Amino acid sequence: xxxxxxxxxxxxxxxxxxxxxxxxxxxxxxxxxxxxxxxxxxxxxxxxxxxxxxxxxxxxxxxxxxxxxxxxxxxxxxxxxxxxxxxxxxxxxxxxxxxxxxxx
Amino acid sequence: xxxxxxxxxxxxxxxxxxxxxxxxxxxxxxxxxxxxxxxxxxxxxxxxxxxxxxxxxxxxxxxxxxxxxxxxxxxxxxxxxxxxxxxxxxxxxxxxxxxxxxxxxxxxxxxxxxxxxxxxxxxxxxxxxxxxxxxxxxxxxxxxxxxxxxxxxxxxxxxxxxxxxxxxxxxxxxxxxxxxxxxxxxxxxxxxxxxxxxxxxxxxxxxxxxxxxxxxxxxxxxxxxxxxxxxxxxxxxxxxxxxxxxxxxxxxxxxxxxxxxxxxxxxxxxxxxxxxxxxxxxxxxxxxxxxxxxxxxxxxxxxxxxxxxxxxxxxxxxxxxxxxxxxxxxxxxxxxxxxxxxxxxxxxxxxxxxxxxxxxxxxxxxxxxxxxxxxxxxxxxxxxxxxxxxxxxxxxxxxxxxxxxxxxxxxxxxxxxxxxxxxxxxxxxxxxxxxxxxxxxxxxxxxxxxxxxxxxxxxxxxxxxxxxxxxxxxxxxxxxxxxxxxxxxxxxxxxxxxxxxxxxxxxxxxxxxxxxxxxxxxxxxxxxxxxxxxxxxxxxxxxxxxxxxxxxxxxxx
Ligand code: SF4
Numbered sequence: 001x002x003x004x005x006x007x008x009x010x011x012x013x014x015x016x017x018x019x020x021x022x023x024x025x026x027x028x029x030x031x032x033x034x035x036x037x038x039x040x041x042x043x044x045x046x047x048x049x050x051x052x053x054x055x056x057x058x059x060x061x062x063x064x065x066x067x068x069x070x071x072x073x074x075x076x077x078x079x080x081x082x083x084x085x086x087x088x089x090x091x092x093x094x095x096x097x098x099x100x101x102x103x104x
Numbered sequence: 105x106x107x108x109x110x111x112x113x114x115x116x117x118x119x120x121x122x123x124x125x126x127x128x129x130x131x132x133x134x135x136x137x138x139x140x141x142x143x144x145x146x147x148x149x150x151x152x153x154x155x156x157x158x159x160x161x162x163x164x165x166x167x168x169x170x171x172x173x174x175x176x177x178x179x180x181x182x183x184x185x186x187x188x189x190x191x192x193x194x195x196x197x198x199x200x201x202x203x204x205x206x207x208x209x210x211x212x213x214x215x216x217x218x219x220x221x222x223x224x225x226x227x228x229x230x231x232x233x234x235x236x237x238x239x240x241x242x243x244x245x246x247x248x249x250x251x252x253x254x255x256x257x258x259x260x261x262x263x264x265x266x267x268x269x270x271x272x273x274x275x276x277x278x279x280x281x282x283x284x285x286x287x288x289x290x291x292x293x294x295x296x297x298x299x300x301x302x303x304x305x306x307x308x309x310x311x312x313x314x315x316x317x318x319x320x321x322x323x324x325x326x327x328x329x330x331x332x333x334x335x336x337x338x339x340x341x342x343x344x345x346x347x348x349x350x351x352x353x354x355x356x357x358x359x360x361x362x363x364x365x366x367x368x369x370x371x372x373x374x375x376x377x378x379x380x381x382x383x384x385x386x387x388x389x390x391x392x393x394x395x396x397x398x399x400x401x402x403x404x405x406x407x408x409x410x411x412x413x414x415x416x417x418x419x420x421x422x423x424x425x426x427x428x429x430x431x432x433x434x435x436x437x438x439x440x441x442x443x444x445x446x447x448x449x450x451x452x453x454x455x456x457x458x459x460x461x462x463x464x465x466x467x468x469x470x471x472x473x474x475x476x477x478x479x480x481x482x483x484x485x486x487x488x489x490x491x492x493x494x495x496x497x498x499x500x501x502x503x504x505x506x507x508x509x510x511x512x513x514x515x516x517x518x519x520x521x522x523x524x525x526x527x528x529x530x531x532x533x534x535x536x537x538x539x540x541x542x543x544x545x546x547x548x549x550x551x552x553x554x555x556x557x558x559x560x561x562x563x564x565x566x567x568x569x570x571x572x573x574x575x576x577x578x579x580x581x582x583x584x585x586x587x588x589x590x591x592x593x594x595x596x597x598x599x600x601x602x603x604x605x606x607x608x609x610x611x612x613x614x615x616x617x618x619x620x621x622x623x624x625x626x627x628x629x630x631x632x633x634x635x636x637x638x639x640x641x642x643x644x645x646x647x648x649x650x651x652x653x654x655x656x657x658x659x660x661x
Contacts, residue, residue, distance in 0.1 A: 015154065058137045059526075086523040086533075
């Protein structure tokens, strides 16, 4: 089983967020709680349902990740882009995603 | 330009108030997402990968400087200082907060703009030729009819829950710059032998998963019958369009499955019932609407001819920009200016708030206050005196908007793709950027000539790849991005759907593949006058396949 984290988009501004160990939704994937076995995944799923129902987040998903050099890295490109933002420079004051993190 | 009447004002304001209430109830937890989602979509608010996205309608791509300033203001105040102009002649903001969207819509309403019908299974923003009202080859301005259709279709009770979304495009010239044959309904405004205005009516075109070229079902529909005939088509579609399968719900599938002849018969039968009802367009109403679009008074500015020649002689860059980005106007002393939103290596269709302000300033000072958004993701100033081209150019240079590449290989259409879009399979923008950088040298682009590259990040084809001379479609294969190449597509009066050339290319190889295609074309064209599309239509795919995959790789797909 791949390791998993719980993600969604915050209700008020739609910004991508991940669930951390304290049960808060964080903007930083690296602070996410990683589930490494089936019960932990199930609890993520339950929290996802609960916080969706509580109107905290939407588009809630449990996604596959791997820990590489101590960094959490989603397996799907889509999720890596969600974590890091657009992969090119798109606006003043905003960095492009780190290409090494994005690369397959 | 069309001005809201009291009804329009009251209606849009009421919708904003209603949406404000809905957003408040959503944020307080009173409304769940399942109930709220259709409501936000009806007001143009989507959820993308990183944030909400707001899509604002720019009816038939026409706006004035005040409206452009408002778009800039919204980008600055509520977003990250930029917006993205789309192939639907709309603008999208990528980072608005849900809680701000009612304020944004309220601000838009002050300049007669809104986000209605930019989503959902209704009749969407009607698009039109971006050179409407200015082009030399135009029979009549198509925008009054687009406006009539907009008014008629706005919250039309019968057509608000169609089997699927519905797109109408109108052109007023033989040269189709609105891609009408890949729309659900395409209207070609023309004159009959008696000199009366009417429309050739095309039905059932579209891109997406199942690209189809529209069928002409009427060669000349008199102007007065426009709404009755369109209503007849909508009724047939609403009744028989497939609601069982989302992928088969567009009218193109209905036309295909029913057959053009039978469908035409059904439409004509409905039309016979509707022809002389209240849907008949009174001449006075058409005139009243057309008056809003009356061409601006353009004084003679014959001095521009000599100045232009002189400026061009003095400044090679300016000459290049004029040659590529300025097209002949109805009035010989004027030109139509395309402001490219395709800087070399940049993001197709993006403009910063400062750039939008600059365009507004230039339009107000030099261009009769008229601005258009083209479906090719560029901005157009339709009425600029030749005598003013030099100062306009200088102002564009200062704003970073003077890229001289209209219709050239770096004038690429690209959808937002996987950098933003929740539906995407692959990125579009970085691919466009790399191709643009590769071919960016002005001499090289001009040597290649007219070549339209169009890129979509998934099969929904917002980037119009099916009608790109070279089309790129991003797919996901084994978790990685892959780009499928199609050749020979075209979205003009000779519409064709591009053919898949062979197996796809990885992101790091796709620019090389495009270069191979371009070099192959350069090697086989009969002369510089034979464009890529002409050459492709003459020789077919084989030389390109050989060049890409080797002569023996025939069956490698
Ligand atoms: S073509 Fe696909 S990826 Fe591109 S904008 Fe449309 S839905 Fe998104």
